[in-house]
Amino acid sequence: MVEIMLGDSLPWFFPLLALLLCTWVAFASIEKRANEGENSVSKFVVPVLRWGPPIMLGWLFLHRLIAIFSLDKSHMEVLQYLPSEAGMGDQFTLLLAGQGGIELATCAAAIFAVCSPRLPSVQAISTEASAAVQHRMMMFCALCILMGVGVLFPEHAYIASSPLPQQNIGSAPAISNALLPLLFGLMVMFGGELFAVSSVYTIEADFSALAKKATLKCVLLIVATLAWLASGPDAWVAWQQDSTDSNAALALLMVMHATVVLTAVLQPSRRIESRLAHGERRSVALLAMFASVGLIMLISACTLLNNSSNFATTAGANLFGLWLTSSVLGAMLLVQFMPTLGFDAAPRPETWWLRMMGLLIPMVAIAITPFGIYLLPGVWLALAWSMVIPWIAEADVATPSVAFVTAPLFGATVVALALPFMASQVFLAAMFLATPALIVAVAGMLIHKPSALQTTS
Numbered sequence: 045m046v047e048i049m050l051g052d053s054l055p056w057f058f059p060l061l062a063l064l065l066c067t068w069v070a071f072a073s074i075e076k077r078a079n080e081g082e083n084s085v086s087k088f089v090v091p092v093l094r095w096g097p098p099i100m101l102g103w104l105f106l107h108r109l110i111a112i113f114s115l116d117k118s119h120m121e122v123l124q125y126l127p128s129e130a131g132m133g134d135q136f137t138l139l140l141a142g143q144g145g146i147e148l149a150t151c152a153a154a155i156f157a158v159c160s161p162r163l164p165s166v167q168a169i170s171t172e173a174s175a176a177v178q179h180r181m182m183m184f185c186a187l188c189i190l191m192g193v194g195v196l197f198p199e200h201a202y203i204a205s206s207p208l209p210q211q212n213i214g215s216a217p218a219i220s221n222a223l224l225p226l227l228f229g230l231m232v233m234f235g236g237e238l239f240a241v242s243s244v245y246t247i248e249a250d251f252s253a254l255a256k257k258a259t260l261k262c263v264l265l266i267v268a269t270l271a272w273l274a275s276g277p278d279a280w281v282a283w284q285q286d287s288t289d290s291n292a293a294l295a296l297l298m299v300m301h302a303t304v305v306l307t308a309v310l311q312p313s314r315r316i317e318s319r320l321a322h323g324e325r326r327s328v329a330l331l332a333m334f335a336s337v338g339l340i341m342l343i344s345a346c347t348l349l350n351n352s353s354n355f356a357t358t359a360g361a362n363l364f365g366l367w368l369t370s371s372v373l374g375a376m377l378l379v380q381f382m383p384t385l386g387f388d389a390a391p392r393p394e395t396w397w398l399r400m401m402g403l404l405i406p407m408v409a410i411a412i413t414p415f416g417i418y419l420l421p422g423v424w425l426a427l428a429w430s431m432v433i434p435w436i437a438e439a440d441v442a443t444p445s446v447a448f449v450t451a452p453l454f455g456a457t458v459v460a461l462a463l464p465f466m467a468s469q470v471f472l473a474a475m476f477l478a479t480p481a482l483i484v485a486v487a488g489m490l491i492h493k494p495s496a497l498q499t500t501s
Contacts, residue, residue: 098154137218138217150232192298241254310403336426431489459480
C-alpha cells in the first residue's frame with residue numbers, strides 16, 4: 045500500500061515531538077547552560093527547542109486542513125466522514141470537531157506558553173520573573189500534552205487502515221464536539237499561568253495581577269467544563285458506555301483536575317501558608333494531614349469503583365482503589381525528601397510538595413489507566429482538608445472557626461462522599477459535590493485571622 049498517512053510516512057514525527065516536549069520540562073536549565081556557553085551552536089539550540097513543538101503541532105494542523113478542504117481521499121478522516129459533494133460547512137465542522145481541533149488546541153497552547161512574556165500582566169514584572177513564568181508555563185504545557193498524548197493523538201488518526209474503506213462509514217461529528225479541544229486548550233493556557241505563579245518562589249516579584257486574572261478565567265473554565273460534561277457530549281457518553289476505552293474526554297478531565305487544584309488549592313495556599321507561624325506540633329499536623337488525605341482518597345476511590353460496572357467483585361474494586369490511593373499517597377511521602385535536597389523555597393515546602401503530587405500523580409494515573417479518573421473527587425476533598433488541618437493541629441496559630449470552617453467542611457465532605465450514589469451519573473455527581481468542600485476550605489482560610497491570640501468560636 046502507498047504510504048499516505050503521517051504515521052506511515054514519518055514514523056519519527058511523534059517520538060521527536062515527545063522528545064522536544066521533554067526538553068520543555070527542563071527548559072530553564074537548558075537555556076541557562078546555553079547562554080553560559082560561548083559557541084554559536086549552543087545559542088542556536090535554544091530557539092529550536094523553544095519553537096520546535098509549536099511548529100510541529102502547527103504543521104500537523106496545516107496538513108489536516110489542506111487534506112480536508114481539498115477532499116484528499118488519501119486522508120483517513122476525509123474517507124470516513126466527507127462525501128465527494130461535501131460543502132465548506134461540513135469541512136469546517138470536521139476540521140474543528142475532529143482531530144484537527146485537538147491539533148489546533150495543542151498548537152495554540154504551545155504558542156501561548158512560548159509567547160507568555162508578552163502578556164500584559166507578565167510584561168509588568170521584571171525580565172527575570174517573566175522568563176521564569178515562561179519556563180513554568182512551557183513546563184506545564186509539555187506535561188499536559190505528554191500525559192495526554194495517548195488519547196490526544198491516537199494511532200488510528202495517523203495510520204491508514206488496510207484495506208482502505210471504499211465509502212464513508214459515518215457522519216461528521218457535531219460542531220459541539222469542538223468544545224472539548226477548546227476547553228482543553230484554554231485550561232492548559234490559563235492553568236499554566238496559575239502553575240507559574242504558584243511555583244515560582246525564588247524570585248521576588250508581584251504576581252498578584254496575573255494570579256487574579258488567571259484565577260477568574262480558570263473558575264469560568266471549570267464551571268463551563270462541568271456544565272458541558274453534564275450535557276452529555278459524544279466523547280463523554282462514549283467513555284461512560286465503555287470506561288475501559290480511553291478517549292479525549294480523559295485528557296480534558298486530566299487538565300480540569302490540574303486547573304481545579306491550581307485554582308482552589310495551590311495558588312491560594314501560597315497566601316494561606318505564608319501566615320502560619322513557626323509550627324509548634326508541626327510534625328503532628330503533617331502526620332494528621334497524611335492520614336486524613338489517605339483515608340478520604342481511599343473511601344472515595346473505592347466507593348466510586350464499586351459503583352462502576354468494571355469489576356465483578358467488591359474485593360477487586362477495593363484492591364484497585366487501594367492501588368490508586370497508594371500511588372498518590374506514596375508519591376506524597378516520597379517527595380518529603382525534596383526540601384532536604386534544596387527544593388524548599390515555599391513557606392511550607394513539605395505541604396507544597398504534598399499538594400503538587402496531588403496535582404501530578406492523578407494525571408499520571410489517568411495516563412496509565414482510564415480508571416485513574418476515579419481518584420479525582422477524593423483528591424479534591426483530601427486537598428481541601430490539607431489547607432485546614434495545619435491550622436487545627438498546630439498550637440501557635442488560631443484554630444479556624446468551627447461554625448464557619450470546620451463543621452461546614454466536614455458536612456460538605458460527608459455529602460460529597462455519600463450523596464453521589466443517589467444520582468444517575470455517580471462520577472459526575474461526585475465531581476460536582478467535591479467543589480463545595482474546596483470553596484469552604486479556601487474561603488474560610490483566606491478570611492481566617494491567623495493570630496494565636498484570637499478567640500475561636
